[in-house]
Amino acid sequence: MKGQHLYKVTTKWTGNKGTGTDNYRSYERSHTIVMENKPDILCSSDPAFRGDSTRHNPEDLLVSAVSSCHMLWYLHLCSEAGVVVLDYTDNATGIMDENPDGSGRFAEVILNPVVVVAQDAMVDRANELHNKANEFCFIANSLNFPVKHNPTAKTK
Secondary structure, eight states: OOSOOOOOOEEEEOOOOSSTTSSTTSSOOOEEEEOTTSOOEEEOOOGGGTOOTTSBOHHHHHHHHHHHHHHHHHHHHHHHHTOOEEEEEEOOEEEEEEOTTSOEEEEEEEEOEEEEESOGGGHHHHHHHHHHHHHHOTTGGGOSSOEEEOOEEEEO
């Protein structure tokens, strides 16, 4: 399992309303992300950039990738450490700064995981393991901005 892994994605623009990109307002930002043997992801740009608010946008997908990767590592590490996680919910946020010329970059992503563990004695270790999960997260390790954590672990 160690080594290099290849991921293939096809992104298909579906927003041609008949005249292509003949001007900035003449086309939709709609597109579909296709991966073999997986459901298509219907996307657009953020509504601030003339996108469809009912579709996922690249910024949403970036924040969700960070949150998801962190959770998967966290659950793995908890299972190895004997911390029994019963529930996990993260209300993650990402802050993107737009420059006057229209370019921009993410300044940070903040993860706010709320974890329910099986026993009170597991709470401290459950909170600590978020730091280790961040060290292992493939996505967080690939970013050029900080990923911050505000974890809460509790029992039912």
